[in-house]
Amino acid sequence: MTQSNVAAREAAAVIPPQMGPVDSAGKPRYKLGPLYVTLPLANLALYLVWMGVGSFLIPMQVTAIKGHNDPDALKNAVAIGAALAAIGNPVFGQISDRTRSRFGRRAPWMLLCAGLGALALIGQANAKSIGVLAITWGAVQFILNGYQAALTAAMPDRIPAEKYGIFSGLVGLGIPLGIVVSAYTIGGIDLSKLGIDGIVGGFDGKFQGENGYYLIAGILIAAMLIFVFLSPDKSSKGMPVEKFNFGKFLSNFWVNPKQHPDFAWAFLSRFGVVAGYFIVLTYNFYILMEYIKIKPQDTPSTMGFLMVVNAICTVIASIVVGKLVDRFGVIKPFVLGSGVLAGLSLFIPMIWASVDGMTAFNIVNGFAFGMYMAVDMALITKVLPRGEDAGKDMGLINIANAAPQVAAPFIASWIVDAGGYEAIFPVAACIALAGSVLVVKVKSVR
Template sequence: MTHSLPADAPATTAAADRAGANTAEPVTASRLRLLYLTLPVANVALYLLWFGVGSFLLPLQVARITGTNDTAALSTASTIGAVLATVGNPVFGQLSDRTRSRLGRRAPWILLCAFLGALALAAQAHAASIAMLGLSWGVVQFIMNGYQAALTATLPDRVPPAKYGTFSALVGLGIPLGTMAAALAIGGVPGGRFGLDGVIGGFGGRFAGENGYYLIALAIIAAAVVFVIVSPDRDARDLPHERFSFRTFLANFWVSPQKHPDFGWAFLSRLGVMLGYFIVLTYNMFLLAEHIKIPAQDLLPTVGFLMIVNALCTVIASVLAGPIADRVGRVKPFVLTSGIAAALALTLPMLWPTESGMLAYNIAGGLAFGVYMAVDMALITKVLPRGKDAGKDLGVINIANAGPQILAPSIAGWIVAAGGYEALFPIAALFSLVGALGVLRVRGVR
């Protein structure tokens, strides 16, 4: 991905500072090739968790506990611990920045958070009240944001700036592929939608409950172990040590938007686009049941089908947009276009409140989101304030990624309570549009 640099910054200095070229030795070509596979796989497991629980297991568990499609209970379960979960990214990011071990800076936290997250998921599977469900989900999110923070930091740690565009697209594929994995494993898809007999996946509802939590926990552990073994981090024991100061530790979470305006605007841009996307997506099941009136026996397969369609469109758009953006040498036009397209896509179910309207939205919205994901990480990595704090800075900016996924059910619950399901779409469109326009204020990236 080609980006413009400040006129007074030599390319080598800017690359070293922003990309975090402060490690002991350059990444070998063979290790970089392995990272093409292991990094997307580790991200797929993460988004299998976010979508498998957020879009399927959590609303199903709320319905079992309350006996109804209780939007207020779902909002409560999502809100409890959401603040704790959101701060997990920068906390663990800064901890990994300071870690000095034979396994490197990031690998210990990837492994630790994967195993602790799996245990927390097992506990959540047995939550018998909305309060316990919300608390356990908050713990899971907090821990797994640590996994995400350490994993995301491998991009500036190990990837040469010239490869940012390619790896941005690969990381972005984690969302649609994780969505597809969740839809196939938990929801299933009617085969007739694709000219086949029976139901594709779903496994007779075997994973639409406790077993779903166990399946996701095993996938997280397996992905973490494979990543650490196949794509090992570099020995970090020789990296400079900084004396620990709790005051400095807390102060480091603040990134001044005045000193680093591009970082601030990139944060706000991502926050808006992600909120617009997830406000509708995470409420899919209740929206389809209560607003579109999908029969109960068809609900899970319909949710699964729409998520598969959305994910396929995201993959197609991401794969096509990444190379085009590389050739064009610009990022901002793609972010702007995708945000505006996402806002327009959200008008489809407003005008056409049927299953067909939701299908049209998922096609158009998936294509728009795919274009965005193809270039988002490349833009973010280029605006990091300091390379040596890449984990912490990515953790801060990942709040704009993880935060909407965590808070979207709560925000959607408030919207539905105030204006009904039909109010979700214009408000989500507004978030997407504001986020897209925010990228225009990023000056250091073309």
């Protein structure tokens, strides 16, 4: 009997009978058909919150509260939320790992967190000060990272290894599709660059305030219900669970880099790539007004157009690269390629400070980010220390998404104070490139 067969039999032994047949790796078999739609849809709803609220509604809300563009106020409004996100993801991930119910380990937390997150969004819609905005956004980030922890665990829980590439690409579609929906509904999309007069969407600014929050909250609830009921989890009632020990609960948040070096290097690689992305994204609204010199009334639709350009390129690259990963079984070359391309793209606005320059930047950057999103989840899933702790481990690795969002506003603010908005781009380029290069240290993945 081969070592892989032994491992499969041992893994299958911990699967309770009601979870049904298992695959060659001992993972319960699920119907993949619904997940091709419900998983990216649930991720879309999540990123509609992160992109729609984070990129559009919060900068607009900060400007409305302060009466002018205030980078420091924006930094204060978003930093608390990102810090709580870094805490929430691994906490909820580990709790969901321990959950035993007839609805599975993840569904109860998706239901609870989506409901509470929607209520927090409604509260944020009515924030009238930077302090209240920071607190409510913090609550949204903390709660919805519980939703994200449960959702991202679906891939190691349910998807067979030979499908990691295509599903990584589908999950990665959440970001560009979230951008497109946000741009269309909140900012509108200025089509003048395509030779077409007028703005598509935008709805005369109807969703550039409280209504935008209400719309996003409703979409979040709808997507969660579709995922939970059309692609239900299997019962976890028969799965063994260790007696709760608070000390061990806390210690589980540490993954020893000496014992699991690939996990550590993958974490650092993701941290760098995401930090480079968010240093620019956090101040994107103000970059267009203060550096590119777009009129305030034209900024939402211009930003909408640029974000859609970026999203389309991201989608194309994500789908193509996802298929290539499954075909050739290699991941690291695409991570490296995405980092180099992202680094090069960030130099474009430095030498071409115009809407055309920003369009070129978003085309190249979109392809780079699409390459990365197509392989990111596949890479991370392959280096998880233990499959039974997938929720906790995915939560820990997701700190590499949240922690850069904590640091990015402060880093960007310091850069702007020291060298102006144009200095943001080379710093972000170096950080993103460094993150992608670190992937060569991951030895267990080709």
